[in-house]
Amino acid sequence: MAIETLKSEITGTVWKILYEEGAVIEAEAELMILESMKMEIPVEVEHQGRIQKILVAEGDPVEEDQDLALIEVD
Amino acid sequence: MKAAVLREQNKPMEIEEVQISKPGPREVLVRPIAAGVCHSDLHFLDGSYPYMLPTILGHESAGVVEQVGSDVTYVKKGDHVITCLSAFCGHCNKCLTGHLSLCQSPEVSRDAEEAPRLSSGGETVHQFLNLSSFAELMLIHEHALVKIREDMPMDRAALIGCSTTTGVGAVFHTAGVEPGSIVAVIGCGGVGLAAINGAAIAGASMVIAVDMIDSKLELAKAVGATHTINASSGNAVGEVIELTKGGCDYTFEAIGLKATAEQAFQMLASGGTATVIGMIPVGTMVELHGVDFLMEKKIQGSNMGSNRFRIDMPRFIDFYLGGKLHLDQMISKHIKLQDVNSALEALKTGEEARHVIMFDQ
Numbered sequence: 001m002a003i004e005t006l007k008s009e010i011t012g013t014v015w016k017i018l019y020e021e022g023a024v025i026e027a028e029a030e031l032m033i034l035e036s037m038k039m040e041i042p043v044e045v046e047h048q049g050r051i052q053k054i055l056v057a058e059g060d061p062v063e064e065d066q067d068l069a070l071i072e073v074d
Numbered sequence: 075m076k077a078a079v080l081r082e083q084n085k086p087m088e089i090e091e092v093q094i095s096k097p098g099p100r101e102v103l104v105r106p107i108a109a110g111v112c113h114s115d116l117h118f119l120d121g122s123y124p125y126m127l128p129t130i131l132g133h134e135s136a137g138v139v140e141q142v143g144s145d146v147t148y149v150k151k152g153d154h155v156i157t158c159l160s161a162f163c164g165h166c167n168k169c170l171t172g173h174l175s176l177c178q179s180p181e182v183s184r185d186a187e188e189a190p191r192l193s194s195g196g197e198t199v200h201q202f203l204n205l206s207s208f209a210e211l212m213l214i215h216e217h218a219l220v221k222i223r224e225d226m227p228m229d230r231a232a233l234i235g236c237s238t239t240t241g242v243g244a245v246f247h248t249a250g251v252e253p254g255s256i257v258a259v260i261g262c263g264g265v266g267l268a269a270i271n272g273a274a275i276a277g278a279s280m281v282i283a284v285d286m287i288d289s290k291l292e293l294a295k296a297v298g299a300t301h302t303i304n305a306s307s308g309n310a311v312g313e314v315i316e317l318t319k320g321g322c323d324y325t326f327e328a329i330g331l332k333a334t335a336e337q338a339f340q341m342l343a344s345g346g347t348a349t350v351i352g353m354i355p356v357g358t359m360v361e362l363h364g365v366d367f368l369m370e371k372k373i374q375g376s377n378m379g380s381n382r383f384r385i386d387m388p389r390f391i392d393f394y395l396g397g398k399l400h401l402d403q404m405i406s407k408h409i410k411l412q413d414v415n416s417a418l419e420a421l422k423t424g425e426e427a428r429h430v431i432m433f434d435q
Binding site: 009010012013015016030033035036037038039040041042058059 | 159
């Protein structure tokens with residue numbers, strides 16, 4: 001089992017987190033939505049896995065390349 | 075209501091029945107009369123920029139107020155308005171320091187916990203840039219519109235909603251072009267043409283239009299370019315340097331490419347400023363020659379022309395009606411909502427400036 005780190009591609013704000021810690025998430029599913037310059041940006045996981053830890057909360061500002069979540073993948 | 079819904083990137087939008095919520099206390103229901111089809115919409119359709127799907131694209135529109143929320147006093151039913159994606163809160167750090175176009179307050183959109191403004195059969199349809207103008211109705215925050223004079227033709231007004239404000243604003247506000255300046259604009263689409271027109275209004279002594287399509291360069295001359303360069307030669311930078319005898323005071327990149335952003339910087343004279351207006355794809359890096367900074371060359375971005383749109387847009391209308399701002403030539407074609415996909419295809423070729431959707435009344 002490996003841990004993948006989900007990172008932000010942009011600077012913005014966490015608008016909505018769509019899953020809870022411990023949940024299983026499918027490959028390419030959106031874990032959260034960021035808001036940046038009026039845009040709603042989906043943050044997708046690359047591989048199916050279990051969400052080990054969500055590192056941000058709704059309303060948090062995020063920077064480009066910031067860690068957003070840790071996903072346990074097989 | 076009918077709307078053009080994007081469900082998958084790089085696929086055509088579908089005209090669907092979409093449900094729209096009722097105005098909240100600070101929201102306004104607008105019936106679009108005209109909506110421009112902008113290259114920025116294409117960036118989201120083709121995946122250059124990600125967006126939550128499904129969504130209704132479109133962000134450049136003019137319309138009539140249909141209904142207002144309980145706390146709205148700025149407009150009333152029947153008022154003519156232009157919408158703007160630079161919705162502002164009016165009280166954050168950015169707004170209070172005069173940078174309304176950089177407002178990041180979430181209060182202009184609905185909370186994730188509230189019922190969405192747009193939905194389809196119970197599924198949320200994500201509002202595009204707080205607007206979604208490819209639709210028969212728009213439900214927006216009251217700070218996402220400006221009231222305008224009723225003698226302004228609405229198809230021209232729609233252009234002011236994005237491309238004009240973005241291009242002219244970049245010249246007036248972001249760059250602050252001074253009379254007598256030498257200016258070059260790379261890219262003669264809607265935004266680039268607006269920047270060219272803006273530079274002429276600002277009193278630039280030389281306004282050089284750079285594009286690869288001759289018809290676009292002819293259009294650039296009609297809106298204020300003093301010189302044109304066809305970049306197909308592959309040496310646009312060299313030609314600009316030779317024409318200006320050393321480079322430009324101001325350059326504007328209005329396409330959204332790494333190469334042209336770098337060229338905009340390379341075209342500068344010492345002390346010059348390059349302004350990147352175009353939307354460079356996410357993940358793209360721009361490379362500059364470090365030594366050029368010793369010559370005090372500068373590069374900066376511009377978001378929606380660094381606008382204060384409630385002041386700018388009425389002024390742009392006055393410029394148009396006074397003959398200074400050329401909008402008539404920017405409109406290639408009037409179309410219907412169901413033709414929106416073909417309008418976006420036309421943008422890919424770069425042959426035409428702007429298709430404008432005219433809604434049935």
